Amino acid sequence: MTQQQIVPVDTDVPELVTFARTVEGLIAQGLDEQTLTSAIQAELTATLAAGFDLPAGTTEPDPDRYVMYPLHVARDGSFSIASAVWNVGQGTPVHGHETWGVVGIYSGVEVETRYEKPAAPDVPLVEQGTDDWGAGEVTVCCTTDDDVHQVRCGGDQPVVGIHVYGADIGTLPRRSYDPETGAVHWFTSTWAHRPSDAEGAR
Numbered sequence: 001m002t003q004q005q006i007v008p009v010d011t012d013v014p015e016l017v018t019f020a021r022t023v024e025g026l027i028a029q030g031l032d033e034q035t036l037t038s039a040i041q042a043e044l045t046a047t048l049a050a051g052f053d054l055p056a057g058t059t060e061p062d063p064d065r066y067v068m069y070p071l072h073v074a075r076d077g078s079f080s081i082a083s084a085v086w087n088v089g090q091g092t093p094v095h096g097h098e099t100w101g102v103v104g105i106y107s108g109v110e111v112e113t114r115y116e117k118p119a120a121p122d123v124p125l126v127e128q129g130t131d132d133w134g135a136g137e138v139t140v141c142c143t144t145d146d147d148v149h150q151v152r153c154g155g156d157q158p159v160v161g162i163h164v165y166g167a168d169i170g171t172l173p174r175r176s177y178d179p180e181t182g183a184v185h186w187f188t189s190t191w192a193h194r195p196s197d198a199e200g201a202r
């Protein structure tokens, strides 16, 4: 699978401009993924606690599938920030990210089941546990060596999360898994365009 072209996005939410600059500075320090994601987790926790408004059109669920709206995509593809929206009843397959990631809940409840990243192909996945994440909570969802989970909407309203990844997650080839067999399918998440965009295609 060839990687698609990165299209940079600059957030116009002042609080996220500041957050994105902080993430940029942390990445520039060349920290290991554990240290980097802990620092981003702390920054995102503080950003959510201080409060901000996401742009219109980046919190809306899609009736057919979960959606990821690009809030910020670094020019060099070193990181991206998404508003990820799961409608009531929606969830993902078991999947990996092939990079680091930090997820903070903006509104609603996300239910996450984690799995050990398989060391060998075609073996059943080993479940590590399930957590509920509510508004204001921030979790390190992944480092490259430990990045497999399944997430779904909990509760009776859509869940909106701020997802920060160490790549342009809308163009990065990554794996989904059949947890029963370990069978792998490679996929790329596509960015949802904001409804206000001229071309509505995904």
Ligand SMILES: [Fe+2]
Residues within 6 Å of the ligand: 095, 097, 141, 149, 151
């Ligand atoms: Fe994920």
